[in-house]
Amino acid sequence: MRAAVYYGPHKLEVADVPEPTPTPGTVKVKVGFNGICGTDLHEYYAGPIFIPTSPHPLTGQQLPLTMGHEFSGVITEVGDGVTDYAAGDRVAVMPLYRCGHCGPCRAGNYNICQQIGFHGLMSDGGMAEYTVVPTDMLHRLPDHVSLELGALVEPMSVAYHAATLGEPTADGTSMVFGAGPIGIGLWFALRGKGVEDVFVVEPSATRRESIEALGARTLDPTAVDVPAFIADHTNGAGADAVFDAAGVTPAVETALACVGARRPMVSVAIYEKPLTTPLLNLVMNESRIQGSLCYTAEDFAAVIDLMAKGAYDTTGWVTSIPLDDVVDEGFEALHAGTKMKVLVDPAGTGAVS
Template sequence: MAPQELSNGINGSSKPSLMKAVRFHGKGDLRLENIPEPHVGPSQVKLKPAWVGICGTDLHEYLGGPNLCPTTPHPITREKVPVTFGHELSGVVEEVGEGVNDLRPGDRVCVQPIIYDGTCGACEAGLVNCCYSNGFIGLSGWGGGFSEHMVIPRDAVYKLPDNVSLEVGALIEPLAVGWHAVKIAQLPPPPTAITALILGGGPIGLSMIQSLRAHSPNHTIIVSEPSPRRAELAASFGATHVLSPLTTNIPATVRKLSPGGWGAHVAFDCAGVQAGLDAAVESVRAEGKIVNVAIWEKPPRIDANSLCFKERTYMGVATYRKGDFAAVIDAVSQGLITPEAMISKRVEGLEGVLDGGFKSLIEERDRLVKVLIRANDVGE
């Protein structure tokens, strides 16, 4: 059996128990349905989801997909749309399968949703986030957080310390994206200070700020963000300067704000728009790095000469690797990251996922950052 092979089969009953789940059927089509309740197997954990965040990827799938959600059987899960949504989540352990000895019912946890085969070259190299057959719990099958119950591999479950709430537990996933991007950029260790530019002040951009600050308090962090509300949050989370790309020449201003006027050492593109990428490239100094964190709706245009003539590096980030979740949880527990202010709205119940969650984010995207859904009342 491959490390993440999973069977969410039901028991032998001819009339299986049913549960509620929010299922994605296609563009603009989310439905609250009754589906069979999964049963735990060996090396698996059954959870009752608590708080679940709506990710930008979820919005992209709803507005224009399916893109990442499989329309033919996924090579690992063997599932295709409709699939249960929700990959940013916390929950409470309900039951553990044979071979799981380090978790017990009642434990408070969060979920690292990467699905990987464990056998390809990337996985053998420890790069499970780059698995050649990869997918995500809550997008590619194996259930999702917008449900009454879910069953996932033990390796996907991380226990939360007592001083980390279930609400914050649902933020560990986007925080881990920022944490991993900082690691990939291979910044110099403290006390060396660098100038970093972040394009976009949404959930991932705010996660980038917090991860940079947790790694070093000395960095100059410049954020490009047009939304006044998100700009305020960027400043509150530790951005040194927040600029509006609508009124500011970003490359020229970044150069003025950097030592010697040479530009940023690194730019993290968390926006995924052409104008932002162009600004990022021109804002970075010679031998600087542009780190792509965003998922693009359309392929971008890259001016290779702008990279070559200044020996700049353009690199991608694929979510997070093993170890990143544990590091973020530890940083939150120690108070190095305090992300509660990212939560803009809380919605009670699976019935509110569409109107209170997705539609609110679409209609109020400039005002809302992270919307959390309470999938189940677990007593916290």
């Protein structure tokens, strides 16, 4: 079968690899769509970072391996002992490997497992025609939720988990910094939670236009004094919940200047450079910074439920490409900023434009 195999920085090749066979407790999935994540970009341009160069303790796999951890597909075969799933089931995959015995796992917080692994980063993943996954990663898709949306459940669950940690109130003001895929996901999640008063802060005109087309209200931080605007908009109370999906110092500084007293700024970004942000506003406001990592099965279920209700829309920000174009039209285009979200289509159906 064909797969996108990662060998190291700037070396991702579409190659013929052996087709996998399910083992006990696993299923074989024919991949429908696989999204390219920001983490994948970091691996391609600066890795290996998370991709192991020695056997991972939970998967036993290491470089080189097939990338892809944001995917959906159709089960074609089940391994021994699998009774809850059958060939033909349409699924989204929650790609977490967890140890089950570290402190966070014992407390039920498996999304911050001390040995956490990801299918497609620490094992052969979904950027291929087929992949094999354990059944505890599977979430059924309703018939009217497309495989394209199914491939977005993973990144949208990252955003939903962060939105939940922010504890937004329906009558409060929420703010999202950054209108990339996770920022868009935060906007969808907040709306799904019943929050109507949401502003998305984004300096890129292209990204502002994309999220505005979905119905969002935006602020251009290069043209508007955002903290002053929010102070006026909230009668001095500040934002109820603030989310950083940008990962740069100016966004964090502005976000902290907007957050209300005893309210959180939730960080769901990867910071490539150290932050030198003054924390005086946090002290004076008794506000806080809350980290957010990954998702839980409950987040996956909530996102799929919202998708079934029509709460998510791929118009204008999601593009599908064939597997053979994964480097030029996928990684390079995302890095150049000419595309926002790319789904790799191993079968070449081209359902998303």
